[in-house]
Amino acid sequence: MQEVLTLAGVTRTFGDRRALDDIGFSVRPGRMTGFIGANGAGKTTAMRIILGVLAADSGRITLGDRELTPEIRRRFGYMPEERGLYPKMKVVDQLVFLGRIHGLDRRTARARVAVLLDRLDLADRAQDQLTTLSLGNQQRVQVAAALVHDPVLLVLDEPFSGLDPLAVDIMAEQLRTRADAGVPVLFSSHQLELVERLCDDVVIIDHGRVAAAGDAHQVRTEQAGRRVRIVVDPFDDSAGPDLTEPAGAPTGLASFLDQVPGASLHTQDGPLVVMDLAPDADDQALLAAAQRYGAVREFAPVLPTLAEIFREVVR
Amino acid sequence: MNGWTTVRVVAGREMYVKLRDKAFIGTTLFMLVLISVAAVIPVLISQQTPSYRVAVQGDVAEQVVALAAEMGLDAQDPAQQTPPMLTLMGAGGLPAADITSVVLEADADPARFVRDGDVTATVVGDDVQALEVLGAQSVPEDLEVLLRAAASQLQIARAAQDGGLSADQVQALTSPVPPQVVLLEARPTGSVPPQFLVLAFAFLFYLSVLTFGMSIAQSVVEEKQSRVVELLVAAVPVRWLLAGKVIGNTIMAVGQIVLILGVGLIGAWLVGQGAVLRQIVDASGWFVLFFLLGFVMLACLWAVAGSLASRVEDLNSTTIFMQVLVIIPFFAAVFATDPGPTQRLLSYIPFTSPLLMPARVVLGNAEPWEPVVAAAIVLATSVLFVALGARLYRGSVLHTSQRLKASQAWRGSGD
Secondary structure (H helix, E strand, O other): OOOOOEEEEEEEEEEEEEOOOOEEEOOOOOOEEEEEEEEEEEHHHHHHHHOOOOOOOOEEEOOOOOEEEHHHHEEEEEEOOOOOOOOOOHHHHHHHHHHHHHHOOOHHHHHHHHHHHHHOHHHEEEEEEEEEEHHHHHHHHHHHHOOOOOOOOEEEEEEOOOHHHHHHHHHHHHHHHHHHHHEEEEEOOHHHHHHHHHHEEEEEEEOOEEEEEEEEEHHHHHHOOOOOEEEEEOOOOOOOOOOOOOHHHHHHHHHHHOOOEEEEEEEEEEOOEEEOOOOOHOOOOOHHHHHEEEEEEEEEEOOOOOOHHHHHHHH | OOHHHHHHHHHHHHHHHHHHHHHHHHHHHHHHHHHHHHHHHHHHHHHOOOOOEEEEHHHHHHHHHHHHHHHHHHHHHHHOOHHHHHHOOOOOOOOOEEHHHHHOOOOOOHHHHHHHOOEEEEEOOOHHHHEEEEEEEOHHHHHHHHHHHHHHHHHHHHHHHOOOOOOHHHHHHHHOOOOOOOOOOOOOOOOOHHHHHHHHHHHHHHHHHHHHHHHHHHHHHHHOOHOOOOOOOOOOHHHHHHHHHHHHHHHHHHHHHHHHHHHHHHHHOOOOOOOHHHHHHHHHHHHHHHHHHHHHHHHHHHHHHHHOOOOOHHHHHOOHHHHHHHEEEEEHHHHOOOOOHHHHHHOOOOOOOHHHHHHHHHHHHOOHHHHHHHHHHHHHHHHHHHHHOOOOOHHOOOOOOOOOOOOHHHOOOOO
16 A cells, blocks of 8 residues: 555547546655646546546556556545445445455455444444435435445545535544555545645646646745735835825835836725736836835735635636 | 356345346236146146035935946046046047945925035935936036936946846946057157147247346446446446346346246146156257347347446337347247248248257257257357347447437447
8 A cells, every 4th residue: 555646648538528538647655646626627537547347548547657547446435426326225235346346355344344334333224225324324425435445545526525524524534544554545625715724736627737836835835926915104204205196006114015017906805905916017116116005914825725726727 | 356256246136136026026926826726726727526406206216326437437437538638529438536425215395405405415216217317506517417418327227237248248338348550650749749839939939038138228328328338338248248137147047947937847746747748858958048048149139238228218219229139030830830841941041940950859850960050050149149148238328318329329338
């Protein structure tokens, strides 16, 4: 275990539509990787290709230094986007069946199912037919189906959709436990705040291409850098003689800083101002301008949220 | 864990589902009851000897009833039994019956016993030409036949004695010896005509292929509709899934047939129809073999029919071709129950040969090598169809959104 899943140059077309265009990223062991992108960006296709449900037109996928084979894939855990289990089978029976499909022998499968159901708070529903369970509980059974064979890699398509906050916590805890045990975990989600909270790494995909990938904090830093948060205590004579204020324009500090070449106002809230800098703008010039206006209490780059980056990227 | 284990696990689930399916258990029990009844009822009807209590009043009445009882007893001897058909037509032979007589006092009311239901009938009279049989609502037909025969024999004997005939001559008059029938080309004589056996086999095959075929298709489309198929395909190669499904259902189908045949055979054995038993046992071996081959041949195509649908509701239209492929051979076989060139030809065509070749073995008009050749043809077709089915199944099983055409499935598996 403890191996990295790596995609390199993976391409897939459906008819004349290119669903994945030369994508590459890694899913590292011991870390949770969030997979985000707009609807139709290619997340599900990429996941299906990792699982071998779909074939790639070209590209390589490796776990550690081995190319994926059916034997290796068999030990992956998967939660498809479209949920589904056998509606009329008993919960315990179908989990044992799925465990055995993934290569467990009957005894091991039974033992693991018992442990999992207990951990997921489903032990008392083990003998019930799946259809008699509530949707939330069915979702938990689906999680159990992905975990039953102690997978070496977890791929989950929208595992949190449709869950209440409590169930989200249980699910997140399950994934965290697996990741801590050294299993690479890749999951997609549209709940970006959740991804931000849970993920160590992110992969952002847009129109079949990887827009950003890597350590979540680093991705945010790279995408940021050009947005600055400034808090200034103004001097009494802050409005310099050469500064005029046209009507309707930003007031005080904001309008003062707006004069710096390449800087533009993002938001203003009392003494707090957030400025965007153009790529060629000089942040030191902005600082100098702020110092002329008053005592600078705060001057820091702002890390955009994933949601902000996402909107930026897919625009 | 190798492929074979996976196939076994998949097959095991198919059987698990079937064994919990109330409809499956219901039809199996129904067929078992049907076959037991079919095996036992005719025997019970033909072998059960009715018992009658008959009251008599008067000497002659007593004599006639005693003679009738003797005749009824003789008729129970299997060696003397005439074919049931003849009895029905009244062309000779007498019905078997146990008759016990109760002698009434001369002053007793003969009608009272009948009305009270103490006896089946009362025979009254001292004159053989003026005997009366009293019955309540009716007199059982075989009792009446026996009484009539006894009375006439008594009258013939009296008339013969009056005419001065010797004892031998009287015997010849009253009990003429019928001609003995000798068959030059005797067939195994069961009481079941071979044509009927052919029909029964054809019907069993037809019913089984139709119900299990439909259930294979259903099991495939249920996995598609519930989307669980994506989990399965991620874990195991599609051809193992298909193999497991087909094997699981085949085991259940053959098991059901063997169970039904077995119960039928035990039933026939219990009621002592030795001849029929032999006839069926001889044919069942070939029947089960052809059943197995024919079933596997069609099973993969049924799975394809299921995988072309995206919802259970689509099944009717995607399986119509398969239904035709089962129904037409069935009717062809039904119309070819009599030996002839048509039957010979059809017994080599893979769709009809599982129905007709075992039948020809039963009818005894197949050379020993013929079933072997036909079995080889069915086997070759099975291999072809399994390969075709596997490709189409692979091409269509993941398309969960819409109904597919076979040609799309063929192209779809090119990926």
